[in-house]
Amino acid sequence: xxxxxxxxxxxxxxxxxxxxxxxxxxxxxxxxxxxxxxxxxxxxxxxxxxxxxxxxxxxxxxxxxxxxxxxxxxxxxxxxxxxxxxxxxxxxxxxxxxxxxxxxxxxxxxxxxxxxxxxxxxxxxxxxxxxxxxxxxxxxxxxxxxxxxxxxxxxxxxxxxxxxxxxxxxxxxxxxxxxxxxxxxxxxxxxxxxxxxxxxxxxxxxxxxxxxxxxxxxxxxxxxxxxxxxxxxxxxxxxxxxxxxxxxxxxxxxxxxxxxxxxxxxxxxxxxxxxxxxxxxxxxxxxxxxxxxxxxxxxxxxxxxxxxxxxxxxxxxxxxxxxxxxxxxxxxxxxxxxxxxxxxx
Numbered sequence: 001x002x003x004x005x006x007x008x009x010x011x012x013x014x015x016x017x018x019x020x021x022x023x024x025x026x027x028x029x030x031x032x033x034x035x036x037x038x039x040x041x042x043x044x045x046x047x048x049x050x051x052x053x054x055x056x057x058x059x060x061x062x063x064x065x066x067x068x069x070x071x072x073x074x075x076x077x078x079x080x081x082x083x084x085x086x087x088x089x090x091x092x093x094x095x096x097x098x099x100x101x102x103x104x105x106x107x108x109x110x111x112x113x114x115x116x117x118x119x120x121x122x123x124x125x126x127x128x129x130x131x132x133x134x135x136x137x138x139x140x141x142x143x144x145x146x147x148x149x150x151x152x153x154x155x156x157x158x159x160x161x162x163x164x165x166x167x168x169x170x171x172x173x174x175x176x177x178x179x180x181x182x183x184x185x186x187x188x189x190x191x192x193x194x195x196x197x198x199x200x201x202x203x204x205x206x207x208x209x210x211x212x213x214x215x216x217x218x219x220x221x222x223x224x225x226x227x228x229x230x231x232x233x234x235x236x237x238x239x240x241x242x243x244x245x246x247x248x249x250x251x252x253x254x255x256x257x258x259x260x261x262x263x264x265x266x267x268x269x270x271x272x273x274x275x276x277x278x279x280x281x282x283x284x285x286x287x288x289x290x291x292x293x294x295x296x297x298x299x300x301x302x303x304x305x306x307x308x309x310x311x312x313x314x315x316x317x318x319x320x321x322x323x324x325x326x327x328x329x330x331x332x333x334x335x336x337x338x339x340x341x342x343x344x345x
Contacts, residue, residue: 005310006303006318007335010055012258012293013221015099015168017055017317020310021331022261024297024319025060025103025171025225029073036063036076037085043092048328050092053335054320057098058223058261061105061173064158065151067121068106068179071113077104077158086165099168101221104158106151108179109140109188125182126189126196132266133177148195148205151179155209159216169221170213174206175263181227184248185266187239199244206248210255221258223295226284227265232272233279240265242280246287253288260284261295261319274299281315295319303334 007019030041038046049057062075069076076082086102093100109125111117114136124147125131125140143151159170174180182188183205189196195204206224214222228245231237249260262281263269271277281296288294296309297319306318324330 004307006306010293010316012056013169013219015221017099018097019053019055019331020317021054021056021306022295022297022317022319023049023052023054023057023324024295024321025058026321026325027060027070027074029071031073031075033072035082036069036074036078037082038075038089039085042075042089046089047092049324050096050098052324052328053331054098054324056168056317057093057100058171058225058319059100059102059167061103061178062158064104064106064154067124068108068151068154069113069116070105070107070111070178072115077102077161078154080161083161083165086162086167090166094166099221101169101171101223102162102165102167103171103173103225104155104162105173106155106179108182109134109138110176110178110182111136111138125179126202127191129188129190131177131182132187133268142191145193145195152205152209152212156212156216159213163217163220167220169217169223169258171223171225171259171261172206172209172213173225175225175227175265176269177227177266180206180209181265184227185230185239187230187266199247203248203251207251207255210252210257214256222256223259223261224252224257225261225263228262228277228280228284229264230266232264232267233276238266242283245280246283249284249288253292257292259293259295259317260288261297262315263297269298271298274301274305275309275314278309278314281309282313285313285315290316293317297321299323306334
């Protein structure tokens with residue numbers, strides 16, 4: 001086995017990762033359109049990841065309640081009878097010794113499928129502001145405080161189901177402009193109550209959820225995929241910026257989050273070049289002093305780049321999305337490539 005940092009094992013809450021590669025969440029749209037359960041198409045889509053040699057898999061986002069879906073075919077985690085289908089789905093990963101984390105989400109107003117807009121449906125958000133990346137032409141209504149508490153209860157219940165199904169932990173989806181990201185950004189959060197205003201108010205829902213889920217998952221992994229800015233690195237943000245996100249990261253680190261998975265917020269998840277979230281990941285890791293573990297993803301296409309990110313202390317774990325999907329043998333192939341010659345040593 002290669003002796004470079006990419007292939008060093010690491011432990012998270014007693015869960016051993018064989019290396020520092022993480023299969024980043026990618027929406028497959030293979031869930032049952034009625035129940036949101038993973039089925040045969042889901043198993044076919046994910047089978048290559050179970051055999052890919054990565055240290056950890058973050059499953060694509062699952063909605064915590066029916067009105068929190070992004071699109072039809074999305075995974076769900078809103079009913080107790082989903083536990084058994086997920087347990088069966090996880091079997092190949094358990095046999096391969098690959099831990100899987102369930103990503104939990106609520107779309108808010110970031111709905112991408114007009115078929116969800118059935119009579120009586122209401123999109124909700126932090127404020128009645130049309131989403132800047134709206135695809136279906138709707139203006140949400142703002143969430144009342146008691147409704148926010150209900151959503152927190154749904155996240156907690158979803159986390160309990162995930163653990164009952166055998167997931168190694170859960171990740172809160174607080175980026176890409178979904179509900180938690182809508183609360184974080186002043187572009188979509190114009191509230192005047194305790195959930196609005198400065199970053200302490202705009203991050204209150206996320207921080208409350210971290211406290212709640214830390215109590216639910218106990219010794220299991222708790223991660224947050226954090227939207228660090230509403231703009232790409234090097235661009236001026238129209239709303240949420242890196243300094244605000246650094247403050248949030250420090251707070252959730254103190255609350256016991258094990259992993260901060262770095263991404264963009266209203267700007268989405270695509271960027272230029274390779275490892276485009278690297279500048280954000282470095283800032284978060286420096287601010288948090290090496291705890292929690294930081295994941296950097298975003299177009300990482302070579303073993304050399306992955307190794308440089310780890311050696312340069314940009315991050316602790318390397319996320320692979322589309323490159324791994326296109327070539328499930330990528331990690332096993334890179335293991336043979338990591339030599340002094342390829343790394344320029």
